[in-house]
Amino acid sequence: MTMATSGEVKIIGLWASSYCVRIEVALKLKGISYEYIDEDLSNKSPLLLQLNPIHKKVPVLLHNGKTIAESLIILEYIDETWPDLPALLPKDPYERALLRFWANFFDSKLSGSGRTIFITEGEEQEKEVAVLKENLNVLENGLKKDFGDKKSFCNGETPGYLEVVMGPSFFWLKILEDVSRAKLIDHKNTPFLFSWLTEFCEFGVAKDALPDQAKLVAFAKKRREMLMESSKHQ
Amino acid sequence: MTMATSGEVKIIGLWASSYCVRIEVALKLKGISYEYIDEDLSNKSPLLLQLNPIHKKVPVLLHNGKTIAESLIILEYIDETWPDLPALLPKDPYERALLRFWANFFDSKLSGSGRTIFITEGEEQEKEVAVLKENLNVLENGLKKDFGDKKSFCNGETPGYLEVVMGPSFFWLKILEDVSRAKLIDHKNTPFLFSWLTEFCEFGVAKDALPDQAKLVAFAKKRREMLMESSKHQ
Numbered sequence: 407m408t409m410a411t412s413g414e415v416k417i418i419g420l421w422a423s424s425y426c427v428r429i430e431v432a433l434k435l436k437g438i439s440y441e442y443i444d445e446d447l448s449n450k451s452p453l454l455l456q457l458n459p460i461h462k463k464v465p466v467l468l469h470n471g472k473t474i475a476e477s478l479i480i481l482e483y484i485d486e487t488w489p490d491l492p493a494l495l496p497k498d499p500y501e502r503a504l505l506r507f508w509a510n511f512f513d514s515k516l517s518g519s520g521r522t523i524f525i526t527e528g529e530e531q532e533k534e535v536a537v538l539k540e541n542l543n544v545l546e547n548g549l550k551k552d553f554g555d556k557k558s559f560c561n562g563e564t565p566g567y568l569e570v571v572m573g574p575s576f577f578w579l580k581i582l583e584d585v586s587r588a589k590l591i592d593h594k595n596t597p598f599l600f601s602w603l604t605e606f607c608e609f610g611v612a613k614d615a616l617p618d619q620a621k622l623v624a625f626a627k628k629r630r631e632m633l634m635e636s637s638k639h640q
Numbered sequence: 641m642t643m644a645t646s647g648e649v650k651i652i653g654l655w656a657s658s659y660c661v662r663i664e665v666a667l668k669l670k671g672i673s674y675e676y677i678d679e680d681l682s683n684k685s686p687l688l689l690q691l692n693p694i695h696k697k698v699p700v701l702l703h704n705g706k707t708i709a710e711s712l713i714i715l716e717y718i719d720e721t722w723p724d725l726p727a728l729l730p731k732d733p734y735e736r737a738l739l740r741f742w743a744n745f746f747d748s749k750l751s752g753s754g755r756t757i758f759i760t761e762g763e764e765q766e767k768e769v770a771v772l773k774e775n776l777n778v779l780e781n782g783l784k785k786d787f788g789d790k791k792s793f794c795n796g797e798t799p800g801y802l803e804v805v806m807g808p809s810f811f812w813l814k815i816l817e818d819v820s821r822a823k824l825i826d827h828k829n830t831p832f833l834f835s836w837l838t839e840f841c842e843f844g845v846a847k848d849a850l851p852d853q854a855k856l857v858a859f860a861k862k863r864r865e866m867l868m869e870s871s872k873h874q
Contacts, residue, residue: 479744
């Protein structure tokens with residue numbers, strides 16, 4: 407696919423954000439060239455505030471001057487705008503509904519826990535780790551039930567919507583383990599999730615889009631200190 | 641459309657829930673016959689717990705034995721399964737993204753405020769009313785910017801996705817005003833929202849699906865008392 411057919415595509419993002427990596431992996435899977443504009447979240451750019459005045463969050467996709475916000479909505483936009491293979495979502499409405507259900511479950515139940523674990527310690531952190539683990543078990547059993555007979559990925563041989571949503575956060579969970587010293591996800595408790603998302607992280611374009619692990623750990627440690635320090639002064 | 645083409649369609653719902661009315665209006669717009677199974681939320685049925693073990697919430701759509709949960713996901717399923725006119729979502733990916741953006745904003749920012757206002761009073765309620773009004777203003781300005789030149793509805797002459805999402809809750813907001821005695825939405829502060837959603841509530845199939853106002857007020861008063869009483873004992 408050439409630039410002529412895909413038009414001007416820009417991501418306003420943050421290299422360390424798993425939500426932004428979702429968009430990068432999706433575009434790479436489709437073979438769409440894009441320009442990446444990296445934000446400094448401690449000093450949000452006038453461009454970001456102008457493009458996403460409602461949520462003031464990354465990622466934002468700019469396509470031929472049109473602005474699309476919210477990562478799950480951007481993924482649907484990408485799939486509908488470039489419907490050529492590989493499709494992120496399958497054609498069958500019921501399969502699409504299942505994938506969207508688990509993506510929403512993931513974003514509504516697990517992301518918040520991850521953030522809390524990131525900026526807490528001791529008892530408060532342990533409590534949230536227990537919540538996260540319970541939800542990981544729900545995911546493990548639910549996904550095994552709905553996609554237990556999948557090939558490598560839910561859509562077949564290539565990662566699709568649900569891997570693009572969950573894979574980058576799985577990578578982040580492993581960083582979070584390192585930074586918070588809490589054991590969160592492993593092949594014993596959630597073997598299905600673990601092997602499925604490990605395979606995603608090893609997949610060509612996903613590996614290309616995921617941040618460098620050492621760089622991300624250093625970033626996470628610094629950001630954690632900063633957030634914990636500022637929460638003390640609130 | 642006959643039963644032969646649409647198959648067996650059931651809604652597990654609650655007549656008073658705006659989330660369930662969404663599904664009824666969508667099916668009525670498409671001309672799909674359905675059976676309605678009314679839940680008692682203070683005593684959830686084994687059927688509901690079996691069909692939606694993750695969230696244990698209505699609405700659930702049953703279509704030829706397949707289970708779909710979460711109202712926004714059900715609406716997408718309905719539109720994809722019966723793509724004949726009237727379409728809930730337009731074909732253009734950017735318009736779809738805008739409609740999804742505002743539906744998500746509505747569900748994530750306004751539903752929680754509505755619930756809080758419903759079960760609080762005095763200062764606590766006033767604080768949440770201020771939050772709700774601020775978000776209604778964001779909606780008013782955002783929708784006017786994105787859909788200011790729409791005909792009756794975003795898709796044209798017939799209600800579509802965004803009206804189906806927001807219209808039933810707008811009806812509920814008016815009940816909430818009655819029950820909580822807080823002024824929430826009117827034609828002076830949010831004229832665009834007010835006239836647009838009033839038109840929805842007057843539209844044939846929407847009017848058919850919306851609960852009887854007096855019956856809903858009585859239900860809401862009783863439920864409010866019960867929830868406020870039980871929150872005192874927590």
